[in-house]
Amino acid sequence: MKKTDICTIEQSKIILNNEIIFESQTKNFSEFSKEAYKSLALNYPKFHKMDNLSKLAFLASEMILKNDDHSKTALVFANKSSSLDTDFKYQESINSQENYFPSPAVFVYTLPNICVGEISIKHKMQTENAFFVIDEFDEEFLNNYSAQILQSGKAEKVLCGWVELYQESYNAFVYLLTL
C-alpha cells in the first residue's frame, strides 16, 4: 500500500506533507479552528455548526481531499476519546433539574462517527466508512483494515485518520492510502 498525502494537526499547526500550511498563536482549539477556516478560505458555513471533534477531522481531511473526485474513497477513522468532549457538554445540560436543557443539536454530536458523516457530506462520498475506538494510535490496525477494503474492491482509496480531541488536548494524523 502507498501512503500518499499526510496531514497533521497539533499544537495550533496544520502540516500537509511536511509543510506548515497554517499556524496560530492561540492555544484554544475553537479559536484555532476558526482562524484556520478563515485563513484557508474553506467557505463551508456548516463548519460552524460542527462540534470540535468534527472540526478537527474536517480540517485535516479538507487538506487532503481538496476538490478531487472521491467517489471511491473510503473513510476509516479512529480515536481514543470517542465523542467524550461533546458527551461531557451534553451531560452538563442534563445534570441538574433546574437547568435541564438537552439540545438535539448537541446530542447528535455525541457519536464519534458523526465526524466521518460530515466529511462524507462535504465531498458527497457515498463510500465505505468505519469508526474505531482504541486506546492509542495504531497505524498498523488502520492499515490492515483499509487493506481489506481496497483488496475486496469496495474502494480505490482510503482516507485513514487518527482524530483525537478532548477539551484543549487534540491531535489529528490523517493520510490517504492506495494499493
Place this chain on the structure above:
Amino acid sequence: MRKEVYITDYNCVTPLGFDVSSNWNALLEGKSGVALHKIIENQAPFYASVIDTEKLSEEFNRNFDYQDFTRLEKMFLLSLKPLIERHPISGETAFILSTTKGNISLLKNQTILPEGVFLSHLAQKIADFFGFKTKPIVVSNACVSGVMAIAVAKNMIQAGKYKDAFVVAGDEISEFVISGFNSFQAIGTEVCKPYDKNRDGINIGEATAAVYITSKPNQNGKFSFRVLGDSAINDANHISGPSRTGDGLFASIKNAMTEAEVSTEQIDFISAHGTATIYNDEMEAIAFNRMELQNVPLNSMKGYYGHCLGASGLLESIISMESALNNILIPSKNFKETGTSQPLNIIKKNQPAVIKYILKTASGFGGCNAAIVLEKC
C-alpha cells in the same frame, strides 16, 4: 480464494431472557420487553425495553464472584461467559466490542472524566477478565455498530490477522440517551410500530449480545452460518436525518450481495432495522424496493426489544440465525397497516419457512448504513 468465515456460536442477554433459548421461546409467544418505565426524575415515564436490575444481579451473582463491575459490564460478562467456556482464547483470537455509549451513565455530575467512560477502558476491562491476549477493538458507528462488528471480524480474519474472534455488542438505557432522543422528538408515545401507518417513533432498549466467529465451520453437527458479504456505505446526506433516496442503504445491500454472490431471488429473509420513526422506515422501504427485495419476508425486532443502539444489529442477527435454525419466521411486532410509500413483505405471524440466505441491515446517525449476508451451512 478468500478465507471462509463462520459464526458458530452465540448468546444474548435481554429483558426477554439471559440466554438464546429463553429469548426464542418468548419471541414465539409474542412477548415484548417494551413497557412504561420511569427513567428520568420528574418526567413522565417512557416506553422502553429494560432489563430488570434485580434479576440481572441475581444472574450475575450465580455466575461470577468478583463484583466490581458496572451494570452494563455485568451484561457484557453474562453474554460472553458461555461462549468463552466453549471456545478457547489463543494469541490469535480477536476481541471486538460494539457499543455507542458504553458506561455513559458514569458521567453524571462529574467534573473530570472517570476512566470507565472511555470505551477502550471498558473493552480492556472485559478483555482482561476473560484473559484475551490481543488488544480489544471497539467499533463505534452509531446504530450500525452491531452489524458492522460482524463485518470487522470477518475482514480481519480474512486478512489473516486473527484466526477467530469473540464479538460482543451492548448498550444500556440511560438518562443521557433517553433525554437526547427525546430532544429530537424521536421517542414514540406508545409501543413502537415499525413500518406501520401509525408509527410515531422509537422505544429505546438495552441488551448485550455475543457471537463467536471463526475460519473453521462446526464439525460436530452444531450450526454454522457463513458470513458471505458485508458493506457499510454512508448516505453523505445529513448527520441526523435519514436519506430521502435510501442511497447508502441501497449501496450497502448491493455491495454485500455482490461480495456474497447471492441474487435478490436467493434472499430468504430480511432482518431489517425498522426503528418506527416516520423517516427511517420510509427510507428503508425505498432502498429495499430499489434492490427489488420488496417481496422477501421482512421483520423489525424493535417491537420486542426496542432499539438497543450498538447492540441491536448483533442481537437481531442472532435472532435471525435462530429463525433459520428453527425454520420459523417471526412477525414484525405491532405492524398492522402499511405505512410506507412503497410496499414491503412484512411478516405478520409466526410462519414456517426454509431459510438459507439472510440479509441483515442497519442504519444510523451520521448517515451510516450496514448490510451483511449470512448463509446457513
